[in-house]
Amino acid sequence: xxxxxxxxxxxxxxxxxxxxxxxxxxxxxxxxxxxxxxxxxxxxxxxxxxxxxxxxxxxxxxxxxxxxxxxxxxxxxxxxxxxxxxxxxxxxxxxxxxxxxxxxxxxxxxxxxxxxxxxxxxxxxxxxxxxxxxxxxxxxxxxxxxxxxxxxxxxxxxxxxxxxxxxxxxxxxxxxxxxxxxxxxxxxxxxxxxxxxxxxxxxxxxxxxxxxxxxxxxxxxxxxxxxxxxxxxxxxxxxxxxxxxxxxxxxxxxxxxxxxxxxxxxxxxxxxxxxxxxxxxxxxxxxxxxxxxxxxxxxxxxxxxxxxxxxxxxxxxxxxxxxxxxxxxxxxxxxxxxxxxxxxxxxxxxxxxxxxxxxxxxxxxxxxxxxxxxxxxxxxxxxxxxxxxxxxxxxxxxxxxxxxxxxxxxxxxxx
Amino acid sequence: xxxxxxxxxxxxxxxxxxxxxxxxxxxxxxxxxxxxxxxxxxxxxxxxxxxxxxxxxxxxxxxxxxxxxxxxxxxxxxxxxxxxxxxxxxxxxxxxxxxxxxxxxxxxxxxxxxxxxxxxxxxxxxxxxxxxxxxxxxxxxxxxxxxxxxxxxxxxxxxxxxxxxxxxxxxxxxxxxxxxxxxxxxxxxxxxxxxxxxxxxxxxxxxxxxxxxxxxxxxxxxxxxxxxxxxxxxxxxxxxxxxxxxxxxxxxxxxxx
Amino acid sequence: xxxxxxxxxxxxxxxxxxxxxxxxxxxxxxxxxxxxxxxxxxxxxxxxxxxxxxxxxxxxxxxxxxxxxxxxxxxxxxxxxxxxxxxxxxxxxxxxxxxxxxxxxxxxxxxxxxxxxxxxxxxxxxxxxxxxxxxxxxxxxxxxxxxxxxxxxxxxxxx
Numbered sequence: 110x111x112x113x114x115x116x117x118x119x120x121x122x123x124x125x126x127x128x129x130x131x132x133x134x135x136x137x138x139x140x141x142x143x144x145x146x147x148x149x150x151x152x153x154x155x156x157x158x159x160x161x162x163x164x165x166x167x168x169x170x171x172x173x174x175x176x177x178x179x180x181x182x183x184x185x186x187x188x189x190x191x192x193x194x195x196x197x198x199x200x201x202x203x204x205x206x207x208x209x210x211x212x213x214x215x216x217x218x219x220x221x222x223x224x225x226x227x228x229x230x231x232x233x234x235x236x237x238x239x240x241x242x243x244x245x246x247x248x249x250x251x252x253x254x255x256x257x258x259x260x261x262x263x264x265x266x267x268x269x270x271x272x273x274x275x276x277x278x279x280x281x282x283x284x285x286x287x288x289x290x291x292x293x294x295x296x297x298x299x300x301x302x303x304x305x306x307x308x309x310x311x312x313x314x315x316x317x318x319x320x321x322x323x324x325x326x327x328x329x330x331x332x333x334x335x336x337x338x339x340x341x342x343x344x345x346x347x348x349x350x351x352x353x354x355x356x357x358x359x360x361x362x363x364x365x366x367x368x369x370x371x372x373x374x375x376x377x378x379x380x381x382x383x384x385x386x387x388x389x390x391x392x393x394x395x396x397x398x399x400x401x402x403x404x405x406x407x408x409x410x411x412x413x414x415x416x417x418x419x420x421x422x423x424x425x426x427x428x429x430x431x432x433x434x435x436x437x438x439x440x441x442x443x444x445x446x447x448x449x450x451x452x453x454x455x456x457x458x459x460x461x462x463x464x465x466x467x468x469x470x471x472x473x474x475x476x477x478x479x480x481x482x483x484x485x486x487x488x489x490x491x492x493x494x495x496x497x498x499x500x501x502x503x504x505x506x507x508x509x510x511x512x513x514x515x516x517x518x519x520x521x522x523x524x
Numbered sequence: 525x526x527x528x529x530x531x532x533x534x535x536x537x538x539x540x541x542x543x544x545x546x547x548x549x550x551x552x553x554x555x556x557x558x559x560x561x562x563x564x565x566x567x568x569x570x571x572x573x574x575x576x577x578x579x580x581x582x583x584x585x586x587x588x589x590x591x592x593x594x595x596x597x598x599x600x601x602x603x604x605x606x607x608x609x610x611x612x613x614x615x616x617x618x619x620x621x622x623x624x625x626x627x628x629x630x631x632x633x634x635x636x637x638x639x640x641x642x643x644x645x646x647x648x649x650x651x652x653x654x655x656x657x658x659x660x661x662x663x664x665x666x667x668x669x670x671x672x673x674x675x676x677x678x679x680x681x682x683x684x685x686x687x688x689x690x691x692x693x694x695x696x697x698x699x700x701x702x703x704x705x706x707x708x709x710x711x712x713x714x715x716x717x718x719x720x721x722x723x724x725x726x727x728x729x730x731x732x733x734x735x736x737x738x739x740x741x742x743x744x745x746x747x748x749x750x751x752x753x754x755x756x757x758x759x760x761x762x763x764x765x766x767x768x769x770x771x772x773x774x775x776x777x778x779x780x781x
Numbered sequence: 782x783x784x785x786x787x788x789x790x791x792x793x794x795x796x797x798x799x800x801x802x803x804x805x806x807x808x809x810x811x812x813x814x815x816x817x818x819x820x821x822x823x824x825x826x827x828x829x830x831x832x833x834x835x836x837x838x839x840x841x842x843x844x845x846x847x848x849x850x851x852x853x854x855x856x857x858x859x860x861x862x863x864x865x866x867x868x869x870x871x872x873x874x875x876x877x878x879x880x881x882x883x884x885x886x887x888x889x890x891x892x893x894x895x896x897x898x899x900x901x902x903x904x905x906x907x908x909x910x911x912x913x914x915x916x917x918x919x920x921x922x923x924x925x926x927x928x929x930x931x932x933x934x935x936x937x938x939x940x
Contacts (some may be wrong), residue, residue, distance in 0.1 A: 195688020
């Protein structure tokens with residue numbers, strides 16, 4: 110009786126000692142990517158709102174960019190979920206029959222609300238530009254221009270008034286939307302933490318601190334990614350300026366000056382959120398150790414033995430402590446900043462990994478372990494979707510989308 | 525021109541909302557419909573496991589897999605039997621190879637050395653299955669209403685509606701849920717709902733030659749099995765999660781996980 | 782509304798209306814709260830009947846002996862009386878109606894007997910109360926049923 114059956118999870122799960130028969134690592138790499146990507150969305154939006162709402166003028170240049178970038182990240186927050194679902198075509202049911210006692214059901218509503226806010230905010234920021242483009246392209250007859258004009262025409266939603274009074278209204282609308290957007294962004298990510306924190310069956314996940322920890326690390330990773338992308342873009346501009354006018358030209362020093370200025374200011378916010386995130390995470394571990402509930406024996410085994418390198422060396426050491434020192438030591442250079450930012454992004458990724466995979470590293474029996482082996486070379490749809498290449502697809506997509514959006518909504522002009 | 529089009533669109537939108545809202549949003553709260561579908565209120569299914577009678581033959585697991593069309597060679601199962609061996613040094617050795625589909629025929633645990641009988645202080649077998657909880661945490665977390673408790677207390681999965689997110693699998697403290705290898709949706713024990721609603725016993729109960737498994741109606745106090753649950757000292761698994769399970773155990777040891 | 786500020790809102794509302802409209806057509810009519818709580822009783826009512834209609838495979842020994850009475854008396858008096866026919870003969874499914882053996886694959890292997898009769902050495906348990914053998918020593922190359930009559934496994938009655 111040989112049947113070719115694929116048990117979801119069996120491919121990448123290795124069991125050790127006493128594990129219930131049905132236990133596998135059901136939530137794998139895509140569920141690591143999911144809070145990571147949502148975190149980047151929320152973080153990017155919060156960064157842009159710091160300028161729009163709290164008038165942090167020093168972040169003006171970052172604000173437009175990070176707003177558009179958060180739009181590019183938005184569909185990608187949903188992508189890992191779709192890749193993870195066993196029945197992806199039924200995903201829309203979350204909007205049709207939402208069962209609101211589930212944290213995932215909130216996803217449909219919060220995510221849609223958030224998408225609408227981001228889209229509206231971008232509309233208000235760029236409406237004037239859309240109108241101007243429609244006007245500028247009016248007489249042109251080429252195919253590309255006709256299509257572009259059509260797109261801009263639709264994007265104006267028929268609102269052509271760009272008088273000073275009208276644009277003043279746009280600005281006020283942006284401020285209001287950004288203000289509403291901050292709690293929604295936090296909620297969007299807080300509930301991602303809630304999905305894990307509310308699973309009472311999982312000893313590692315169940316913690317009321319989980320949503321807050323998720324929000325803090327989300328903002329950290331979002332700011333870090335925006336800063337990093339900003340640096341890459343500015344370096345590219347500088348490189349082009351050098352090619353065009355030579356190394357000693359004034360424009361090169363101006364670009365470098367602006368870049369350093371924006372970065373040193375943004376890194377202050379980054380440090381603040383980083384401290385908050387680490388404090389909460391450590392509080393969580395200390396509390397678990399001190400109260401030493403039934404699950405502590407197995408949790409200790411996982412944290413201090415099985416996953417010690419992943420948690421304390423890679424996440425806290427390399428991902429938190431080292432960049433913390435790099436950012437605090439005087440005389441920050443762009444190069445050192447880049448190293449620190451990459452490490453921070455890595456650290457937050459490891460945090461997601463250690464929560465999602467670490468939470469499934471031990472059995473519900475508290476008497477056995479499960480080991481996760483990430484599928485590298487895809488040999489079936491499932492090992493692609495929930496393997497290295499699926500994760501890479503998710504990681505690359507926002508940049509492709511950002512590039513596409515920039516064809517229509519130039520977030521980097523006049524920077 | 526634009527003005528009239530805008531007015532038209534606006535009215536169309538308003539119309540669509542007015543039309544869609546009452547039917548779509550309020551329909552799911554209609555009390556008449558709610559009452560009509562509730563199951564017979566005189567039944568609440570329960571289960572009794574007598575661990576002292578179980579010999580670990582695994583006939584229940586085999587019968588369950590065949591009855592409920594769970595691929596026989598897949599390492600997942602709706603019910604399983606665990607073996608616990610406590611040795612003189614105070615250690616507990618536990619296993620359930622293939623969910624005990626082929627029973628326990630070997631003294632080795634986890635492929636290690638066979639445990640010498642003189643080292644054993646106690647050994648026993650514990651059958652596990654879905655607890656059909658009063659407060660099923662798996663149902664609470666389903667985002668789309670694809671898993672639910674029926675009026676007679678059985679937790680079912682709607683195979684045509686489940687999106688396969690796995691949240692219910694994560695939320696069950698007993699590890700009874702898994703993805704069906706063929707249907708690609710969440711799968712679990714339902715006390716053989718198709719059998720018990722026809723007056724038959726679940727396949728595992730029928731297959732057990734030793735009387736280690738019993739089904740009962742907890743609302744019928746004349747049911748001999750219900751009387752045991754009411755009168756004897758029975759235990760439940762993982763009380764601390766507050767799920768209020770309905771599978772009761774006679775002779776449950778503290779080592780049972 | 783003269784102001785253009787509300788225009789994104791209209792788009793948003795149109796989107797919500799679209800979802801509700803799609804919901805109206807795509808969600809089955811019997812989907813809703815059927816019972817006391819939204820938390821535990823929110824589902825498609827028709828699914829309950831679908832599960833009730835799931836096909837029964839194991840019919841029970843009472844159905845078997847309606848036609849196959851040859852071993853009935855011997856079995857009823859034997860130590861194996863509690864074992865269902867289908868445990869060894871395979872699930873009956875629609876065999877009584879169609880006559881087709883279908884899923885009924887008779888299991889004659891040692892592995893089946895060893896489920897209960899392999900000696901595990903767990904003194905004082907109900908497993909230890911069953912007569913048992915060491916599977917790696919006891920007539921390794923023979924099927925159990927070559928010597929033991931499964932319908933009357935009394936060691937004293939052995940031929």
